[in-house]
Amino acid sequence: MRLGTLVKPLLVVTLLAGGMAHAAPSARQVLAASPIDDIVARYPAMISQGIREGMKQSGQVPPMVAETLVHIVSSSFRAGDIERRIIADLDENLSDAQLEAVRDWYETPVARKVAEAEIAASAPDSWQQLRAQAPALNEGYQGTERARMFDRFDRASRATESAVDTSIAVQLGMATAMAALSTDSVHYQQIRQRIEGQRSMLRGMMEQQVYDGYLYTYRNISNQELGLYLDFLESDAGSAFSRVVTNSIQQAITEPVESVGKQMSRFLNPESPGGQ
Secondary structure, eight states: OOOOOOOOOOOOOOOOOOOSSSOOOOHHHHHTTHHHHHHHHHHHHHHHHHHHHHHHHHOSSSSHHHHHHHHHHHHHOOOOHHHHHHHHHEEEOOHHHHHHHHHHHTTTTHHHHHHHHHHHHTTTTTTEEEHHHHHHHHHTTTTSSHHHHHHHHHHTHHHHHHHHHHHHEEEEEEEEGGGGOSSSSOOOHHHHHHTTHHHHHHHHHHHHHHHHHHHHTTTOOOOOHHHHHHHHHHHHHHHHHHHHHHHHHHHHHHHHHHHHHHHHHHHHHHTHHHOO
């Protein structure tokens, strides 16, 4: 299940009418003028497809059960809910000055170029292209400045860290549902301990996926332009914005998955009072 999540930037915040006093944009205005809503709109389909592929690869779930699971997942994620959460969290955690600084960055030509690259990389058909080009990209960038910039990018964006946490939460939710298929008495804490025990291995896998995505997404962005983007991500406003948006999306994804696990457990084992 590929759920590595990169932080998505904003484009241009709508300018106030000419002659009016300049004011900091609201979180809603920032989101409305950004590509975030376009990318978030793809999340339900991406997660459902990831779960469908994961069920198919495991071969442990009957097709009817797998499709029921995908249907429950699809109906549990709403892009509008995720957007509202992001807006509320930005309003609560970012100051007017930080929102204004974020807006100022995303009005620059470099920010627009980076945003366009990230929007394009989030398209459903880009995943096939990424997987196909990953080996050549890894070989071509080996030992280069672009490869060395990855650690800085990963720290600033918290991409691998967020991907690992989200993947573990999703696996836990799905494992809770799958436990209902087993005749063994498997408790929630046992499932959690087993999945958490795989964190180190999972981090290595996710870091490679994030690196592949980094090389693919920014392949047409120069090192100088990428450096300016990293400067923003490391700034006070950029760091706060990145942290809040990433956490908001992560929580908006993982919380419904926990509910999905319980729903599936009741569906597969209706006599079980708690499904755990």
